[in-house]
Amino acid sequence: ESRGLGDVYKRQTLYNFNIILESCQQYGNNHFARRVIIDMYSVFYIKPDVDSWNYLLGCYTSQQKMLNAEKILDWMKTQVDVAKPNVKSYRLLIVQYCRLKCPDQVHRLFTEMIESMEPDIECWSRLVEVLARSKSIPEAFQYIDKMKEKFSIPLKLQHILLSCCRRNNTMLEYTSRFGEVQTKQDPYEL
Numbered sequence: 026e027s028r029g030l031g032d033v034y035k036r037q038t039l040y041n042f043n044i045i046l047e048s049c050q051q052y053g054n055n056h057f058a059r060r061v062i063i064d065m066y067s068v069f070y071i072k073p074d075v076d077s078w079n080y081l082l083g084c085y086t087s088q089q090k091m092l093n094a095e096k097i098l099d100w101m102k103t104q105v106d107v108a109k110p111n112v113k114s115y116r117l118l119i120v121q122y123c124r125l126k127c128p129d130q131v132h133r134l135f136t137e138m139i140e141s142m143e144p145d146i147e148c149w150s151r152l153v154e155v156l157a158r159s160k161s162i163p164e165a166f167q168y169i170d171k172m173k174e175k176f177s178i179p180l181k182l183q184h185i186l187l188s189c190c191r192r193n194n195t196m197l198e199y200t201s202r203f204g205e206v207q208t209k210q211d212p213y214e215l
Contacts, residue, residue: 046080
């Protein structure tokens, strides 16, 4: 006997739908994730929350379908309730654009994010990393200075900056900002 979506969805709650959507994100199954969200609305009258939409965003970003992900983010920005984008929504796109080496999109999303919420350390680090790797060392250091006000600079990011400065012959600027590079990592620092 064939099992349809109705069998999978019996007695579902928002939490259970989000578990299904999370597995869709892990496997990059954006078609099924989109179908789940449509069924949540139309069949079960359950309104997806920001986590539901973030799982769909994750599906699209993992498949490098950035235009679709941007459309979802734009739609989320128009919402006034539980579907409004959060830090994770922006981080999903920022991380993928960083992997795709698209500094303009990372910078645009980061600037947009700062207007409405406080970025976390991963968003700051990704922005600085993509700027440094795209040879925008002075701009990367401007963001480092802003980042230092809120967080300690992760060792991994310091090493990325050091490497980029070596490649671009800007070691003097690096050492004037950080001094000697730490060679031992704190065992409790991630």
